[in-house]
Amino acid sequence: MGGCMELDVTLPLVFGLLSLIALHLMVVRGQAPRRRTVTLFIAGLVAGTVAMGWWLSPPRYVPDASTSALAVEVADDIRRGLRRGEGGGFLILDGGSFSARGVDDQMLERSLAVGLDSSPTVLMLSLAGGNQLERWSVLRRAIALLTREERERFLAAPIVLLLEIHAQYDRYPLRQLRRNQGSDRAYAYLDVPTLREAFRADHGDRDLDHRLQQWGDVTGHVAVNLTNAGLATRVASPDEVEGQGGYVPLERSSRGYRFPGTKAVRQHLKQPVQMEEELPWRNIELRRDRYARVLGDRPRVIYFSVPTPREFDLDYARGFCAAVTDYPCIAHDHWTLLHRLDDAGLWYDNGHMQRGGAEIYTPWLSRRVVDVLQQEVRS
Amino acid sequence: MIFSSGVFLLFFAVVFTAFWGMRSHRGRIWLLLVASQVFYGWWDYRFLALMWFVIITCHGAGRLIERGIAPKAVTTTAVVLMLGVLAVFKYFDFFTDSLVGLAATVGVVVSRPTLEILLPVGISFFTFQALSYVLDVRKGTIPAERDIVNTGLYISFFPQLVAGPIVRASDFLPQLRQPKVFNTEQFLVGMKLFLVGFIYKSVFSDSISPFVDQVYGDLEAFDAHSKVMATVGFYGQIYFDFAGYSMMGIGVARMLGFELMRNFAYPYISTSITEFWRRWHISLSSWLRDYLYIPLGGNRGGEAKRQRNLMITMLLGGLWHGASWNFVLWGALHGAALSVHKAWASATSRIPRPALVALAWAVLAWGVTQLFVLLTWVPFRAQDFASTVDVLGAFVGLGDGGARAPIPYLLILAPLVVDTFLVGMSSVRMRLASRLPVLAPVTAAVMLGVIAAVALTGMPLSVQSFIYFQF
Numbered sequence: 001m002g003g004c005m006e007l008d009v010t011l012p013l014v015f016g017l018l019s020l021i022a023l024h025l026m027v028v029r030g031q032a033p034r035r036r037t038v039t040l041f042i043a044g045l046v047a048g049t050v051a052m053g054w055w056l057s058p059p060r061y062v063p064d065a066s067t068s069a070l071a072v073e074v075a076d077d078i079r080r081g082l083r084r085g086e087g088g089g090f091l092i093l094d095g096g097s098f099s100a101r102g103v104d105d106q107m108l109e110r111s112l113a114v115g116l117d118s119s120p121t122v123l124m125l126s127l128a129g130g131n132q133l134e135r136w137s138v139l140r141r142a143i144a145l146l147t148r149e150e151r152e153r154f155l156a157a158p159i160v161l162l163l164e165i166h167a168q169y170d171r172y173p174l175r176q177l178r179r180n181q182g183s184d185r186a187y188a189y190l191d192v193p194t195l196r197e198a199f200r201a202d203h204g205d206r207d208l209d210h211r212l213q214q215w216g217d218v219t220g221h222v223a224v225n226l227t228n229a230g231l232a233t234r235v236a237s238p239d240e241v242e243g244q245g246g247y248v249p250l251e252r253s254s255r256g257y258r259f260p261g262t263k264a265v266r267q268h269l270k271q272p273v274q275m276e277e278e279l280p281w282r283n284i285e286l287r288r289d290r291y292a293r294v295l296g297d298r299p300r301v302i303y304f305s306v307p308t309p310r311e312f313d314l315d316y317a318r319g320f321c322a323a324v325t326d327y328p329c330i331a332h333d334h335w336t337l338l339h340r341l342d343d344a345g346l347w348y349d350n351g352h353m354q355r356g357g358a359e360i361y362t363p364w365l366s367r368r369v370v371d372v373l374q375q376e377v378r379s
Numbered sequence: 380m381i382f383s384s385g386v387f388l389l390f391f392a393v394v395f396t397a398f399w400g401m402r403s404h405r406g407r408i409w410l411l412l413v414a415s416q417v418f419y420g421w422w423d424y425r426f427l428a429l430m431w432f433v434i435i436t437c438h439g440a441g442r443l444i445e446r447g448i449a450p451k452a453v454t455t456t457a458v459v460l461m462l463g464v465l466a467v468f469k470y471f472d473f474f475t476d477s478l479v480g481l482a483a484t485v486g487v488v489v490s491r492p493t494l495e496i497l498l499p500v501g502i503s504f505f506t507f508q509a510l511s512y513v514l515d516v517r518k519g520t521i522p523a524e525r526d527i528v529n530t531g532l533y534i535s536f537f538p539q540l541v542a543g544p545i546v547r548a549s550d551f552l553p554q555l556r557q558p559k560v561f562n563t564e565q566f567l568v569g570m571k572l573f574l575v576g577f578i579y580k581s582v583f584s585d586s587i588s589p590f591v592d593q594v595y596g597d598l599e600a601f602d603a604h605s606k607v608m609a610t611v612g613f614y615g616q617i618y619f620d621f622a623g624y625s626m627m628g629i630g631v632a633r634m635l636g637f638e639l640m641r642n643f644a645y646p647y648i649s650t651s652i653t654e655f656w657r658r659w660h661i662s663l664s665s666w667l668r669d670y671l672y673i674p675l676g677g678n679r680g681g682e683a684k685r686q687r688n689l690m691i692t693m694l695l696g697g698l699w700h701g702a703s704w705n706f707v708l709w710g711a712l713h714g715a716a717l718s719v720h721k722a723w724a725s726a727t728s729r730i731p732r733p734a735l736v737a738l739a740w741a742v743l744a745w746g747v748t749q750l751f752v753l754l755t756w757v758p759f760r761a762q763d764f765a766s767t768v769d770v771l772g773a774f775v776g777l778g779d780g781g782a783r784a785p786i787p788y789l790l791i792l793a794p795l796v797v798d799t800f801l802v803g804m805s806s807v808r809m810r811l812a813s814r815l816p817v818l819a820p821v822t823a824a825v826m827l828g829v830i831a832a833v834a835l836t837g838m839p840l841s842v843q844s845f846i847y848f849q850f
Contacts, residue, residue: 009586009790012837016582017797019834022826023575024802025812028568032820034399034561040821041570044828051829052836187840223385228832230840233586 012232052228058144061235063188066245067127067138068236073243074123074142078154081121088118089158091369092299094135094291097128098306099164101352105247107362108369115370120160124246130185131175132283133197136290137189143294145238159299161291162369164306165329167316171204171280173197173287174214181217187234190221197290202282249355250348259344260309266338268311273322284324302372307332307341307361308351328372330365337364380421382573382627383581383838390418391631398635404558411532411635418537422500429464430505430535436460437509438530441516441523454517458510465506469702477704501541503699505534507666512548514670521549529555538632542624544642544662551637559636563820569633570827572626574834579623581838583794587616587787589839594784595760598769605784606773612791613760614753618647619794621660647752647799650744651724652716655752667696690714705758705767712755 055061062068081090091112093099105124113119123142125135143151168175180186198218203211224230253259288301303324305317314333321329332338337360341347346357353361380387394414401407420427440457444450512533515521524530533551594601594609601609622643629639646658656664675688690711697710732740754771761767772778802808818826 009787012582012586012839013790013793015833015837016578017793019582019830019837020575020578020794020797020802022830023571023578024808025815026571026823026826027812027815027817028564028571028820028823029817030820031563032824034563034566037563037566037820037824040824041828041831044825045831046828047825048829048832049835052832056836182840224840227385228836229385230836230838232836233839 011235012230015232049226049228052231056228056231056235058141059146059238062141062145062238062241063184064234064236065184065188067130067134067185067188068141068238068241069243070125070127070245071138071141071145072238072241073245074125074139075145076243077121077123078142078146079150081123081157082150082153084121086118087158088116088120089160090123090154091120091160091162092123092125092139092291092295093162093164094132094139095126095162095164095306096130096135096166096169097126098166098308098351098353100126100128100246100248101250101348101354102306102358102361103247103365104249104355104358104362107359108366111363111366112370115366116373120158126164126246128248129176129180131177132169132173132287133194133201134176134185134189136197136287136294137191137194139291140193140294141188155296159295160369160373161288161295161299161301163287163301163303165303165317165320166305167313170283170287170320171202172206173201173283174203174218177214177217181221184234186217186221187225190218191225192222195219195222197286201286202280204280247358249358250352251355253344253347253354254349257347257349259347260350262307262309262338262342265309265311265314266335266342268314269333269335269338271315273318274315279320279323300373300376302328302330302369304330304365304368305332307338307353307357309341309347310350313351328376330368330372332361334364337361380418382624382631383577383585386421390414395634399561407559408528408532408555411536412528415532415535415537415540419500419535419540426500429468429502431531433461433464433506433509434527434531434534437512437534438524438527440513441530442525444513444516445523450517454513457513461506461509461513465502468502472702504543504545505540507545507663507699508534508548511545511666511670515548521552524548524552536632536637538628538635538637539639542621542628543660544625544629544640545666546639546662550640554637562636565636566634567820567823567827569630569635570831571630572633573630574827574831576623576626576628576630577831578834578837579619579626579798581623582834583790584616584619584623585839586790587612587619590784590787590791591616591760595762595766595770598766599781601781601784603773603776603779605781605786606770606778608786608788608791609784610753610757610760610770610774613756614647615791615795617756617759618643619798645799645802645804647749647795648745648804649748649752650741651748652713652720652751653724655748656713656717663696663699667692667699671695686718689717693717700759705761705763708758708764708767709755712758716751716755 058071062071078090081088091108093103093105093108095103103124103126105122109119109122112122123139125139127135127138130138143154146154177186177190195218203214206214291299291301303320305313305320308314314331317331318333321331321333340360341353341357343356346354346360348354380390394410397410398407401410416427419430436457440453443453512521512524512530516523524533529552532555533546533548536546536551539546591609591612594605595613598606625642629642632639640662642660642662644658644661646655649655649658672688672692675691676684677688678685693710693714694707695710697706697708697713700706700709754774757770758764758767761770769778800807
C-alpha cells in the first residue's frame, strides 16, 4: 500500500499538533473534589477513545495491512455481485494458503456459471499465513466497507460458505499468531470480537507455557486496539488501498523441493478412514457459528480439502468428511484427481500447488460444488 | 519502564490512587520510596544496591559534615566515592579504550582489560544529585537531612530518577516535610505537562527517529540532502525526546504534589548560544555553573581564567552526556561558541540599533545560533569522527553519491515550527489564550481526557527508549 505513506505521517502529526496547541491554550482555575476530577478525566479519556476508535474504523479507514487489500477486494466483489443481481448469491471461499495457491477464484466462478442456472459470485477469503480468525475478521472488515443498503442486500442474498478443512488451522484457530505478533496484520485482526472467539475456541494440545504465551499475545494486541494506541499510524483510507489478494498463484517450485509424487497417497486411498475421533469438534462448530453471526443463519456450508501429496492430509480430510455428516464435504480422496496432479511441475512444496495445479484442481472442485448445490435444490 | 509505556501508566495509576488514598504523610513518603525502588528495579534490580550505596554515602557524609567531624575530609571522600561510581560504571571502558589507543600511537601495545560493565540507567542524574547534596551541606546552604528515608527518596524519586531534571536538595527536601493536600489546579497542570511531554516524546520524536536512524545507520547509502535533512530531523528529535521526557517527569511529580524545576524553555527560539544554554537542559547547566564553573573561579581572575573555566565546564559537560570523544568535541564546540559570543556581545553591545535593525539583527542572530546548534548535533548523533566529517561535508554538498531517502518533510518541520514560533514565543500563545475562556476544573478534566485519547492514537506503536537514558 505504497500510496498510504503520506497518510501514515499526516494523521498522527495532525493529531499531535492539534493536541499540543489545545493544551497550550488551556487555562484552568478553581478547585474541585479529587474523585470528581479524576473520574471526569477518565470519562473524557473513555469518550475520546470511543470516538477516535469509531472515527478511525471502516468505512472511513481500514487497518494499513495487506489483509485490508483483501477486504477491499472482497467488498468490491460483493458490489460486483450485487450489480449482477441474477439471484445466484455469493459463494464465500474461506481457506488458508493451500486455497490461496490452489483455487483460482475467477476460474471457479466461470465454472460454476456453466454448471448452475444462476451462478454465485465468488468471494475469495483465502489468506496465506492467515488463521481462521483472521480470515473471519477480513470478511467483517469487508462488510463494514459497504453502505447500509449494500450490506442489507448482501445479507439478504443466498450465501454458500465453502470452508477449507485443514488439520492445523482447525485445531489451532490462532495458528501463526506467535510468528506474526506485533505486525500490522496481527493488530488488524485481534479486536474484541476475535478475542471473544479466541476465548471460546479449543486450542488443541498446546502446553501451558505456549497457551500462556498465546493468551499474552492476544490480550496485548487487543489492549492496544482497545486504547487506540498508535491507531492513527496504523490506518489507511480505503480509497488509497488497492484491492488484491485471494488467489495468488505460484509459478515455480520452492528452492530445493523434491516432489514425492502422489502414488503413495493414491495407494493410501485403499486404507480405511481414520482419525474422526480426533477432530476438533468445538472449533468446527464455532467456525460455523461465527459466520452465522455475521451472515445470519442462512448460509449453506460445504467443507472441502485441497489436495497435497501427504497421506496425513488425506487421512484428515477423509476422517473429517466421514464424521461431519450434517454438511456436504468434498475431500480430495479422488484417484483421478491425484493421478492428474502427479507432476513435480504442478507443485511448489508439499502443501501448495503452482498455477498448473490450481488449473487442474479448480474445475474439479467446481464440479463437485455444483453437484452438491444441485442435489440440495433437488432435495 | 518508560513513561510512555503501558506498564508505567498502570504503575502510576496504582501509585497515584494509593498516594492520595493514604492519610498518613509518613505513609505517603514510604509509598513513594518503595514505588521508586520498583520503578528503578524494573530495569535491573541489581543496580538498586549501587543507588543505595550512593544514598548511604551522601546521607552519612551530610550527617558527619553537619556534626563537624572532619568536614573537609568527609566531603572529599564522598565526592571521590561518587565520582568513582560514575567513573567505573560509566567511563571505565572509555578511559581504557582511550589509554590503549594512546599507547598504540606511541608504539606500546597494551591489552585491553576485559571488564564489561553495564551502564546503570540514570547514573549521571542520581550521582549529580547526591554530589550537590553533599556540597550544599558542606557550604551550609542546606541542613543535613536526618531521615535516610527522605534522602533515599530525594535521590531515587521516580519521576526524575532516570532522566532528570537534576533536582536540588534545597528545592526537594522541604517539600518532603510538608504534608500534601490534593490541589486540583496542580493535578490538572501536571496532567497537562505530562500530555505535552507525551506528545513531544511519543508522537513527534518517536515518529522522526526511524528516518534519522535509517540515514545515520548507513551514511554511505544516502545523498547529501538526505543527510542534511536527517540532521534537521535529529535537531527536532533530540529536543522533543529530552524535553518531552523531562516534562512527563515534571508532570508526574506535579500530580503527586511535588514541584520540580523546569528543564527546557523553548531552546530553539534562542538568538545566542548563551541564551541557548539558559533554555536547554536548565537543571544541568545550572548544576555545572554552581558546582563546577563557580568553584573553578567563575568570572573571577581575568579573561584568560574565565575562558579556561568555561572550557573545562563545557568539556566536562560534554563528557557527562556520554563516554565518547564525540561528546567531548560537542562540549568543546559549545564552550568555544560561548566564549566567542561573550566577546562579540561585549564588543557590539554599545552599537545603537533602531527597531527595524534590531529585528533584522535578532533574525540573523537566531539563524546563526540555530545553524550552529544544528551542526553541533552532528558529532552528538554520529557514531564516530569519520561519520561526523561525512555528515558535515554534506552541508557543503560533499559526498552526494548515495540515493535520496524518502524524507518526511512535514513530520520533521511542522512540529518544530509550531512549537518554536507558535508555542515558544509566549506573546503569541498568551494573546491567543487570553481570547479563550478560563476553564473550570471539571471541564478541563474532561478536555484533558479527550486530548489524552487523541494523543494516544498518534504515537507510533513500538515505544522507543529515551535517548538520554544512557547519559
